[in-house]
């Protein structure tokens with residue numbers, strides 16, 4: 276059945292066409308996102324949800340989304356999506372990180388000019404026939420210092436535009452390297468320095484606990500008199516009340532504000548103030564940007580729903596369409612190894628180490644780690660998947676580490692999953708042959724070569740004569756067919772293990788019976804999603 280996507284915000288119709296062309300069924304209901312009750316009612320029917328900023332994907336929406344696999348944000352900010360709730364439910368959240376960057380950077384520059392020359396007020400006055408030539412004295416941009424807080428995609432574009440306008444550009448961003456700053460032609464500074472030196476300050480960071488209220492009364496007090504402030508990033512970065520007070524006091528000469536603490540903003544302390552230019556979150560609103568983000572989100576969501584390719588996901592490592600077919604068998608292998616280890620352990624797991632030897636070491640190991648964790652946690656959490664597993668492991672205090680190394684044995688490559696609990700350590704290793712099927716190659720340090728079956732009985736026993744016979748007798752007596760049998764041991768007369776392939780699951784009573792056989796230590800039924 277074709278996957279089904281709901282577009283619940285106003286996206287370019289290009290998205291609809293792309294979904295259809297890729298074989299995805301699509302309902303275009305651009306006002307539905309604003310109707311919370313209706314969204315809750317219908318969301319269960321969809322595999323994908325494509326949004327802009329009006330649809331709020333809350334925990335409640337996620338809970339009602341029984342089939343949802345992917346949320347696609349046609350834009351950058353995903354603060355309208357409860358990502359932890361989506362991750363917990365295994366739903367991928369993706370955005371389109373570059374599609375509207377130029378447009379938003381241009382909006383910041385446009386607001387900077389509008390504030391420098393009081394263009395909106397001058398426009399209103401002129402339309403009213405007032406010709407107030409003396410009222411609107413502006414300032415030049417050339418030679419002024421532009422302070423950019425956040426020099427990522429948009430901040431960097433603003434920087435190059437600022438340099439092009441012959442401004443002196445300084446940037447504060449903890450992740451801005453000196454080399455990148457040099458490349459952009461800007462000076463990397465500390466925040467306090469930026470506040471002291473800038474004539475114009477423009478914000479381009481996400482809203483986080485660190486950036487919330489980054490411009491408040493205390494920050495403004497350290498700024499130059501007559502500073503002008505632009506915010507095209509997120510409401511909440513600037514404390515509106517503090518900015519309004521500073522404008523009224525004449526400390527701040529003007530502000531260009533596209534984003535507000537509460538949106539849609541129907542009221543704000545900034546409204547009605549002289550030389551405050553406001554726009555209703557228009558940063559991304561150009562036809563070019565909206566085409567870009569609609570096309571990109573529809574391509575990305577379709578690629579995920581149809582081929583399993585993941586790009587620009589915020590809660591899952593990327594898997595390209597080219598890499599998906601090569602990676603898929605190893606994803607399955609990692610999941611099977613995790614599932615083996617997870618099913619053998621009843622105690623809380625404290626640590627997991629995933630070793631990639633040879634071929635898989637050169638692959639997208641973040642995806643493989645996620646797959647191994649998903650297999651590992653599945654015995655306890657049926658709904659866990661590659662998206663939710665890393666978060667679930669973290670929430671459960673499981674320490675996860677990965678090791679990559681060059682080919683070290685007879686196989687082109689293999690993966691080994693080692694788990695630790697308070698009482699023990701256990702490892703299982705496997706590889707993929709050219710048929711793409713996973714094989715176990717080592718269990719608890721004992722070499723063996725075994726296919727993976729849907730139902731398998733794992734036993735530990737002493738390497739003594741008669742074990743196979745004893746097990747065979749028990750199965751024969753119970754009328755249960757053994758499809759295949761694999762054995763391994765660490766040394767002659769030492770510890771041995773067996774893997775029995777079954778056509779159907781065993782009853783707990785029969786497993787107990789096997790466990791009570793003389794030479795058998797442990798007997799455990801394992802189930803694999805194969």
Ligand SMILES: NC(=O)C1=CN([C@@H]2O[C@H](COP(=O)(O)OP(=O)(O)OC[C@H]3O[C@@H](n4cnc5c(N)ncnc54)[C@H](O)[C@@H]3O)[C@@H](O)[C@H]2O)C=CC1
Pocket residue numbers: 350351352353372375376379424425426427428429430447448449450451479480481482483485486507508509533534556557558559560
């Ligand atoms: N007004 C609008 O319509 C639009 C607004 N946006 C918003 O613009 C913002 C920036 O977007 P992008 O440049 O694409 O994001 P980005 O992720 O490329 O860049 C953000 C930068 O902020 C930096 N940063 C993080 N914490 C910081 C801190 N405490 N101090 C200083 N810098 C910090 C990061 O290191 C990063 O370089 C986002 O909040 C996004 O949602 C994006 C598009 C349209």
Ligand SMILES: O=C(O)CCC(=O)C(=O)O
Pocket residue numbers: 327328349350351352353375556558559560
């Ligand atoms: O979709 C929009 O109009 C808003 C864009 C935006 O804020 C973003 O991409 O972060």
